[in-house]
Amino acid sequence: xxxxxxxxxxxxxxxxxxxxxxxxxxxxxxxxxxxxxxxxxxxxxxxxxxxxxxxxxxxxxxxxxxxxxxxxxxxxxxxxxxxxxxxxxxxxxxxxxxxxxxxxxxxxxxxxxxxxxxxxxxxxxxxxxxxxxxxxxxxxxxxxxxxxxxxxxxxxxxxxxxxxxxxxxxxxxxxxxxxxxxxxxx
Amino acid sequence: xxxxxxxxxxxxxxxxxxxxxxxxxxxxxxxxxxxxxxxxxxxxxxxxxxxxxxxxxxxxxxxxxxxxxxxxxxxxxxxxxxxxxxxxxxxxxxxxxxxxxxxxxxxxxxxxxxxxxxxxxxxxxxxxxxxxxxxxxxxxxxxxxxxxxxxxxxxxxxxxxxxxxxxxxxxxxxxxxxxxxxxxxxxxxxxxxxxxxxxxxxxxxxxxxxxxxxxxxxxxxxxxxxxxxxxxxxxxxxxxxxxxxxxxxxxxxxxxxxxxxxxxxxxxxxxxxx
Numbered sequence: 001x002x003x004x005x006x007x008x009x010x011x012x013x014x015x016x017x018x019x020x021x022x023x024x025x026x027x028x029x030x031x032x033x034x035x036x037x038x039x040x041x042x043x044x045x046x047x048x049x050x051x052x053x054x055x056x057x058x059x060x061x062x063x064x065x066x067x068x069x070x071x072x073x074x075x076x077x078x079x080x081x082x083x084x085x086x087x088x089x090x091x092x093x094x095x096x097x098x099x100x101x102x103x104x105x106x107x108x109x110x111x112x113x114x115x116x117x118x119x120x121x122x123x124x125x126x127x128x129x130x131x132x133x134x135x136x137x138x139x140x141x142x143x144x145x146x147x148x149x150x151x152x153x154x155x156x157x158x159x160x161x162x163x164x165x166x167x168x169x170x171x172x173x174x175x176x177x178x179x180x181x182x183x184x185x186x
Numbered sequence: 187x188x189x190x191x192x193x194x195x196x197x198x199x200x201x202x203x204x205x206x207x208x209x210x211x212x213x214x215x216x217x218x219x220x221x222x223x224x225x226x227x228x229x230x231x232x233x234x235x236x237x238x239x240x241x242x243x244x245x246x247x248x249x250x251x252x253x254x255x256x257x258x259x260x261x262x263x264x265x266x267x268x269x270x271x272x273x274x275x276x277x278x279x280x281x282x283x284x285x286x287x288x289x290x291x292x293x294x295x296x297x298x299x300x301x302x303x304x305x306x307x308x309x310x311x312x313x314x315x316x317x318x319x320x321x322x323x324x325x326x327x328x329x330x331x332x333x334x335x336x337x338x339x340x341x342x343x344x345x346x347x348x349x350x351x352x353x354x355x356x357x358x359x360x361x362x363x364x365x366x367x368x369x370x371x372x373x374x375x376x377x378x379x380x381x382x383x384x385x386x387x388x389x390x391x392x393x394x395x396x397x398x399x400x401x402x403x404x405x406x407x408x409x410x411x412x413x414x415x416x417x418x419x420x421x422x423x424x425x426x427x428x429x430x431x432x433x434x435x436x437x438x439x440x441x442x443x444x445x446x447x448x449x450x451x452x453x454x455x456x457x458x459x460x
Binding site: 003004005006046047048050051052054055067068069070071072073074075076077078079080081082085 | 337344345346347348349350351353354355356357358360361403404431432437438439441442443444
């Protein structure tokens, strides 16, 4: 995202993964592979994720230095949030970006929830809870896993709720497959 | 009395009264303690439909509740304020530092006015104390403090679209007030009253969600957004103070403000902290 701060126009970019996601997307499109996401996921992105990520970025020295401020104030942060949300809305109008209205079966969601609860007590889950605070991921994340299972679709994500438990999720038949973005090499 | 935190009158009133039902009474007791008791109290009071009112009392009460010094109980459309044992300990320490004459004056105010009904208290304050606010600058300063207090309440919430909208909109109002240089008193009064009213709407949102903070992310804020929209239209088109936040032709630079770099002021500092 390009903005004009006190030091002139600057590019604000969070996460080294942004470039990787761009390349991966182009790669998938070239290979004519469908890119789907769920309405549930888009709703959660709009409700929480964009605000959380932009807020996090604005707390970094990179943001403060580029904008030429001691701290990034809330009006500026909110302005950036709405700009990112606009870009996401524009993405929805792209022909290759498919948003699926998927309503997971309650039984399947319960199955996913039970899986995560069954991991409580393991070293992996203990470490995970220490970082994230919860054992069970959000309803949107669990729906994504159900969709993957129902449609033999790869979940492309860096969310540790999913990537930490990839082997177990696959072996238990909770999802089809998971591709961790940070592990992707070109 | 510089070491005493500004919220001491809230705690003291509750300590002496045991419980107070309704913000209205809390506001007026503290107001009368300040103006009739001539007790040094930091809260500044602005004019309101129900008489002199200080948003800082409300925001401090929420923070005192968050930190366990008072209980706020929803008692059939009114808040019931009660001091907790933790709050009592703090008051007892504070009383050693507050001049006895101030405490005696405060006690006299509470003894006198605790017998008044709501109507009697309102009429008393109006007939004895309301003067026209000819200096909008005092009110502007108070509104800026109120915004800072509200921001401090919402900064403790998890960042999501709604909480960031609230923080962003309040900050926008703060920037607009700092930038305005209106010479027309009617225009200035209009701006101050819109923003003051907006602050109260935001405070109501805090009340609605303080016991279940996770609900804020799921609330429909269309009504509040319309009110903020109106403020933005006023600031951008009518008064030419600041463009709208969603104005794509406006640079981000116009909304940057890192003047108030103070961290959140704690309610208590030593030697009073429990």
